[in-house]
Amino acid sequence: MKQSNLKAWLYLLPAILFLGVFMVYPLIDVFIYSFEEGYNSASQTVFGVGWYNYSYVLHDPYFLRAVKNTLILVVITVPLSTGIALLISVGLNSIKPLKELYQTVFFLPYVTNTLAVGLVFMILFKKTAYTDGMVNLLINWFGGESVDFIDGPYWAKMFVMCFYTIWVVMPFKILILTSALASVDETYYNAARVDGTGKWRIFTRITLPMISPMIFYLVITGFIGAFKAYSDEVALFGTNLNAAGMNTIVGYVYDMLYGDSGGYPSYASAAALILFAIVLTITCVNLLVTRKGIRY
Amino acid sequence: MKVRLEHLTKRFPNRNKKIKTEVVAVSDFTFEIPDGKLIGLLGPSGCGKSTALNLICGLEKPTEGKVFFGDDDVTDLPPENRGVGLVFQNYALYPHLTVRQNILFPLQNLKGEARPTKAQMLEKATEAAKLVQIDELMDRKPSELSGGQQQRVAIARALVKMPKVLLLDEPLSNLDARLRIQTREEIRRIQRETGITTVFVTHDQEEAMSISDLIVVMKAGVVHQIGRPQDVYNKPNNLFVAKFLGTPPINVFEGKVRGGVLTIGEDAVLKLAGVDDRDVWVGIRPEGFLLQADGPLCCKLIGVEVMGRDVSVVASNSACTAETLRAIISSETQVDSAAHEVRFALRPRKVFLFDRGTEERIPYDVR
Numbered sequence: 217m218k219q220s221n222l223k224a225w226l227y228l229l230p231a232i233l234f235l236g237v238f239m240v241y242p243l244i245d246v247f248i249y250s251f252e253e254g255y256n257s258a259s260q261t262v263f264g265v266g267w268y269n270y271s272y273v274l275h276d277p278y279f280l281r282a283v284k285n286t287l288i289l290v291v292i293t294v295p296l297s298t299g300i301a302l303l304i305s306v307g308l309n310s311i312k313p314l315k316e317l318y319q320t321v322f323f324l325p326y327v328t329n330t331l332a333v334g335l336v337f338m339i340l341f342k343k344t345a346y347t348d349g350m351v352n353l354l355i356n357w358f359g360g361e362s363v364d365f366i367d368g369p370y371w372a373k374m375f376v377m378c379f380y381t382i383w384v385v386m387p388f389k390i391l392i393l394t395s396a397l398a399s400v401d402e403t404y405y406n407a408a409r410v411d412g413t414g415k416w417r418i419f420t421r422i423t424l425p426m427i428s429p430m431i432f433y434l435v436i437t438g439f440i441g442a443f444k445a446y447s448d449e450v451a452l453f454g455t456n457l458n459a460a461g462m463n464t465i466v467g468y469v470y471d472m473l474y475g476d477s478g479g480y481p482s483y484a485s486a487a488a489l490i491l492f493a494i495v496l497t498i499t500c501v502n503l504l505v506t507r508k509g510i511r512y
Numbered sequence: 513m514k515v516r517l518e519h520l521t522k523r524f525p526n527r528n529k530k531i532k533t534e535v536v537a538v539s540d541f542t543f544e545i546p547d548g549k550l551i552g553l554l555g556p557s558g559c560g561k562s563t564a565l566n567l568i569c570g571l572e573k574p575t576e577g578k579v580f581f582g583d584d585d586v587t588d589l590p591p592e593n594r595g596v597g598l599v600f601q602n603y604a605l606y607p608h609l610t611v612r613q614n615i616l617f618p619l620q621n622l623k624g625e626a627r628p629t630k631a632q633m634l635e636k637a638t639e640a641a642k643l644v645q646i647d648e649l650m651d652r653k654p655s656e657l658s659g660g661q662q663q664r665v666a667i668a669r670a671l672v673k674m675p676k677v678l679l680l681d682e683p684l685s686n687l688d689a690r691l692r693i694q695t696r697e698e699i700r701r702i703q704r705e706t707g708i709t710t711v712f713v714t715h716d717q718e719e720a721m722s723i724s725d726l727i728v729v730m731k732a733g734v735v736h737q738i739g740r741p742q743d744v745y746n747k748p749n750n751l752f753v754a755k756f757l758g759t760p761p762i763n764v765f766e767g768k769v770r771g772g773v774l775t776i777g778e779d780a781v782l783k784l785a786g787v788d789d790r791d792v793w794v795g796i797r798p799e800g801f802l803l804q805a806d807g808p809l810c811c812k813l814i815g816v817e818v819m820g821r822d823v824s825v826v827a828s829n830s831a832c833t834a835e836t837l838r839a840i841i842s843s844e845t846q847v848d849s850a851a852h853e854v855r856f857a858l859r860p861r862k863v864f865l866f867d868r869g870t871e872e873r874i875p876y877d878v879r
Contacts, residue, residue: 406571407604411618411673412592421617425608 250485269486278458279487282468288374289381289464290442297382298434301389306419308390309397319394326387333384334451341365341376366453373453373462380448385441389434396430397423432506436499443495446470465491513582513595513676513709515545515568520577522563522733537563539733541577545711545726550703552720552741553713555730556756561713562601562681564730568711569679570594581676592621594677597670597708601682603662605654611665612650615640618673640668643702660691667702678703680712684719696723717757721745729753746861751871754795754864763837765829767794767865772879774865777831781808781858783879784865792874793833793866800862801825801839803847807855811837816849823847827854 249255250270254263273279308318325333340350343364347353352362363369365376400423408418424431446466449457457463458471465487472484520541523534537560545551553561566572568579570591578587586594605614615637619628628636641647644664654662663683670678683699684692700723703710714720720727721741729737729744729752737749748754754762767776768791774782776794801809803825811827814836818824825839825847839856841847847854865874 401602401604403600403602403604404606407598407600408617409571410569410591410596410598411669412621413617414621417621422606425606428608 246485246488249482250489252482255482269482273483273486279468282463282465285462286443286464289445292378293381293442294438297385298389301386301393305390305393305397308394322390323387325384330447331451337380337452380452392430392434396427400426436502439498440495514547515677515709516580517541517543518578520567521575522567523575536733541735543738545709548707548709549725551711552724552727554717554720554727557715559730560733561730565679565681565713569596569598595675597675597678599666599670599680599683603666605662605665607654610651610653612637614665615668615672636672640672644668659687660695678708678710682713749873751793751866760798760838762795762797764833765794765831767792776809779809785877785879787874787876791868795864797862798838798840800859801856803841803845804855804857807857809856811854813851813854816847
């Protein structure tokens, strides 16, 4: 017994070592930074210990704007992307010819580089001296006014950001949901057919509950992913997100560390821990709902 | 409800697309199921019995032929309009619904005037649950039930709409031996109480023999014999049916008829009438052997197994198609297990002759 315990620890050692050095220790450090007031990384000096960093971050209009942006992004993209992915997956699952081709097409964004995709979106949406962009051409075609989606009004920028996020996260969700749908035992559908169940009822009463674990999984990871959004925004609006008014919480943390106004690890740590608290709360709520939702 | 199948044929395209020939699952199945009877569809795995069941149910469309319920042609009707109840081999209970919700499910699908009120639905569900004796488990989830209980829920769900025909696909295959015997009686009782025409599929001949009014023996999509279980056992149409029914299985010998005498190996065992001189397969049921010191059939004794009620004598004979043959004799008979050989007399009614080529049974009289 003792012997095998020792062996188990030995096997775990490399992972524990790396996780400890590169994850646990920095986490603790971040926690400590967030309470050290006036920390100076060059001289390694501190004025005192307290809640000032949190108070500063929570009163910083840039941070509040970042929180607002992130929340809008989360609330819009998570339900929409999951819903659309579900629709597409059900469609994919019910067709036979060219199914593989469509699956590949829908999966392409997943293997494409974020920045490359961002460039494509720029071409689609950006207004330059020479052209108004593809989307504006379409809008003009239908008789609308051109809108500057990249440097224009807030709602337009938010629209592009949400549209982009949904488009980027879709392939993974479709992949998961199509395999979840395919794994539902055919006999349930046969049983339902013999009992004369309507199509909509089969979907809501059998298919949805059967794949609900996967849907919950996607919603939870979707929430976490959307809260951590940053690189997509850079791809669309450039590195100065504060100027564009499209910063996210992670973007704010980055700016506080390395941005033009950066060099404040304490503020960055406080902001990161606030994000952590938000994500943790939302995830716990999600898990509670999940536990009530699936029981079999 | 009487069910009539006329020249029912189902062909599937070959799974390997390069092979153009089709797989025939059911071939020219013609049969009338009398009203209110329990029918056992019996055959080895992959013989097309489940496909036959699906054709009756409507989950599969026949390639050729017709299905009638009473006098109505239902061949083109989808399953929900046929009024059938189907119990699946793995029960297919919805895992996220309670027993009550599972039983209610078919009722909640009804629309318009056929749809009962909520109170009526609950009453019907309780009635069905009482019939299969699971009314105390109504609030459990399927995962909290034993295999036998799940089976009962599946039957209740199939019965709650009072189907005209109840179909059961391998209803006992997922149960342990003891539960199987109990459940098959249960199925018999439920069928008697409701009087619903019932068809069940099984590969276990004992199961089919024990509770069916009629059995249908199938092999490779072709029906080999239809009849009352005892009739089929006593008068098998061919060698396959004879081999498939009965435990322990029938013993098959190479034999020949010469001048009205049936000979196995060197031993002249029976005097027959009405059979020309020819080579035959001789099938002898285990209970067809009588231990007799001067019996005509001489075999090498291998062992004696005492099983309480009777004794099973294991022996070998060079003319037997199997390595060993098995005879069941009453335990009152003394067998000398140290002896090297045993001699048997045969009960003529337990001895069947089959053509060497077609394997059809050759009728004969005893002289």
